Amino acid sequence: MSAVIDALAPRRMELGSTRVPDRPAHWVKHENVAPDWSAVPQQTVIEVVSKGCLEDPERPAIIIDGGPVMTRREFLDRCQKFAGYLSGILAPGDRVVVMLDNRLEFMIALFAIIANRCTLVSIAPTAMAYDAGHIVSDAMPTAAIVGEAQAPIIEAVRDRAPGLRNIITVEGEEPNGLAAYEDAAEPLDFTTVGCQREDIITVYYTSGTTGAPKGCMLHHGWWLRVIDLDLRMFRRGWQDRQLCCLPFYYADPAIQLLTSLASRGTLVAMRRFSVSRFWEVVTTYDATEILSIASIPALLTKGEKSPAERDHRIRLAIHAGLPKDLHHELLERYGFHWHNQYGSTEGGVMSRVPHHLADELVATGTMGVEPPGVTVRIVDDNDVDVPVGVAGEALIGGPDLYAGYLNRPEVTAEANRGGWYHSGDVVRRDERGLLYFVGRKKEIIRRxxxxxxxxxxxxxxxxxxxxxxxxxxxxxxxxxxxxxxxxxxxxxxxxxxxxxxxxxxxxxxxxxxxxxxxxxxxxxxxxxxxxxxxxxxxxxxxxxxxxxxxxxxxxxxxxxxx
CATH class of the missing domain: 3.30.300.30 (ANL, C-terminal domain)
Structure with missing residues (x-):
């Protein structure tokens, strides 16, 4: 256990604290943002889950499209029961690979693992032996939680992690896929667990443009900062329902669930993104907010028009990398703003379009500006700040950024050289301080x-x-x-x-x-x-x-x- 605690020590560092350039007074900033930690004052993710479930136990926590509706009371109960079982086979600091489709048991497993001071290592349910094997051999898990379709893949690569003793298969109808384990031990009371803010609770393997994927380690502080920032920049309440159309093995769905629990809202989750069913799901479950990434907006605009596109309660969509050429069409066709956002697994939310400028900034392509507490520097190849209007690499500073790359201290040191996280993204800033994405540094073609x-x-x-x-x-x-x-x-x-x-x-x-x-x-x-x-x-x-x-x-x- 001492080795685990020793390894956590460097994660307290605030990146960017060594040199923060002055921000000109005329630059754009987010307005009407609540004070730091006013939305999430808790010290661990488990506290957020426990408080959110106990305060409003009969409100739905998660609604699965075409599947069950789970109240907060039942969700907490199942999390605590499965955590009790895991407490008998895991020790603090253990890593558990999870390879599941979008079903409720994924989220139950996530918080049960965290409550035991262990780490969820996420693997795509579509991964095969090569990519799953790389993660298993790198993460060295002691347990795995998999779906029936994924079990043969993990069995085929389990010899790459000699300590992988337990493979738990999620079987049967949702949400009872873990029922065989839920009554095998005393439940673990989430109000009394000894989680620490520095515990590494998740590892996501970043795909990158070169080399094998690296395991990005995230602690409670990273998650709490992202949730707090999001809720302070865009207030939500019991009437809000966030639509999740992304795979659960990515970080965003868990962020959506935690922000919903912290604000008394509900998460509505699709099994998978579908153009043909998207607006039916929005209207059927009365969604009020969308989070999307990559090509989702473009795919939606290619779909057939329907009355449901305007017959909804959606207040806002947040998108990472919004195509500016589609922005006007999205606003006119669907009737709500799509806010461009810039983020990463390492840095969390690094910029977003301010709400008060949503109309003005339509189709400009801007990623907005940094949220409170985050600083973006734009530098040349020698890490020297470039003038406004000149493109360069984005360096990120702020509290509670990622905890480094698993088993890659030299790569972590290189990425954090000078006390700033080097994103590898090429961006520029205009005279108002607004940021624009240019490309990946390693995806710049020299012709x-x-x-x-x-x-x-x-x-x-x-x-x-x-x-x-x-x-x-x-x-x-x-x-x-x-x-x-x-x-x-x-x-x-x-x-x-x-x-x-x-x-x-x-x-x-x-x-x-x-x-x-x-x-x-x-x-x-x-x-x-x-x-x-x-x-x-x-x-x-x-x-x-x-x-x-x-x-x-x-x-x-x-x-x-x-």
Missing amino acids: SGENISAAEVEGVLCAHPAILEAAVLPVPDDLRGEEVKAYVQLRAGESPETLPPEAILAHCKANLAAFKVPRFIEYRLTDFERTPSMRVQKQSLLKEKPDLRTGAWDSETGTVGE
């Missing part, structure tokens, strides 16, 4: 000495009405160093005949500087492999074939490469 943002080219491609999704990568070129290749996925009803590569090229030429226009275009006939955050998994594209120019249309020759 004939010019820097090209893959994200910018992708944004232009996705603005074409026939294109559903796009991914842009560099390919080697003897003359120019690197060339630009675009993978294009067309929407239903379109084909390379209806949208030939020449038309895609013309669209890009009309919207981009000549040096940014893709030379190579390849059609994607099936969906892209995706990261846990639903972004295109570019690592898999890089590995598909030895020469990425093979099979792609070359604009210089007008032919498909062999």
Whole structure:
């Protein structure tokens, strides 16, 4: 146990405390934000769960679309019962991999693990032996909680973690998949557990653009800060119902559940995102707020229009990486604001569009400004601050950021050099202090000495009405160093005949500087492999074939490469 406590010591550091530049008085800031820790004064996540459930026990905690409705009383009861069982097989500091679909038992397992001062290690339920095996061998869990479909995968890789003694399979109808364990021991009273704010409670493996995924460690303080900031910037109450359309193995659904418990609201969860059912779910369960990521807004606008799109109680949508070309359409079609947000597993919420500027900033592409307590510096390759308007890497400072990367002290030290978290994101700031995303530092393509943002080219491609999704990568070129290749996925009803590569090229030429226009275009006939955050998994594209120019249309020759 002493080794666990010793390992926690560095996590008390506030990144960015060594040097915080003055913020000009004329820069935009969030208004009417409640004081620090006024929304979540608790010291642990378990306190938030216990208090939220005990204060309003008969109100629904979670509603599963097409599934059960669970009150706060039942949710706390089941969490405490399963935690009691786990207390007999786990010791503080143990790690437990969880590989489950979107079902209530995921959230029950999450808080039961945390209450035992242990750590949930999240694995996508669609993972196979290769990617699940990497996480198991890196995290070295002592237990696993899996669905029936995932059990064979974990069994196949369990020898990679010699300490993996217990594999718990969630079986049967929801929410009774853990019923066999719930009465096996005395419940663990959440009001008396000895959790500490510095305990590492979750590990999420970040997909990154290069190298194997790294386990990002998050402690109670990280979660509490995100929940407190969110509730202080956007107040909620018992009448609010947040819609979750994301997979539970990602952090956002748990954040939504905790903010709901802390504000007496309810979480409405879909099994999986569906364009055809989205607005039916919104209206059926009376949702008031949406959290979305990646291509969700674009996919929604491609769907058929229906009266339900305007017959709802939605007050707000928060989206990470909102396409500015869709912003007006989203507002006009659905009747509520979509607020752009910038965040990461490491840094939590790093900027958001202020509510009082929502109308003014529609379709500007801005990510807003930092929430109270967070600082974003923009620097060059030598970590020197750049002038306003100049793009550079975003460095993040603030309290309770991530606790580092599991088993990667050297990578953690490099990411936090100088006392600031180096995000790897290239951003710029305008004269009002508003932030704009330019691209990933490692996704900047160098063509004939010019820097090209893959994200910018992708944004232009996705603005074409026939294109559903796009991914842009560099390919080697003897003359120019690197060339630009675009993978294009067309929407239903379109084909390379209806949208030939020449038309895609013309669209890009009309919207981009000549040096940014893709030379190579390849059609994607099936969906892209995706990261846990639903972004295109570019690592898999890089590995598909030895020469990425093979099979792609070359604009210089007008032919498909062999």
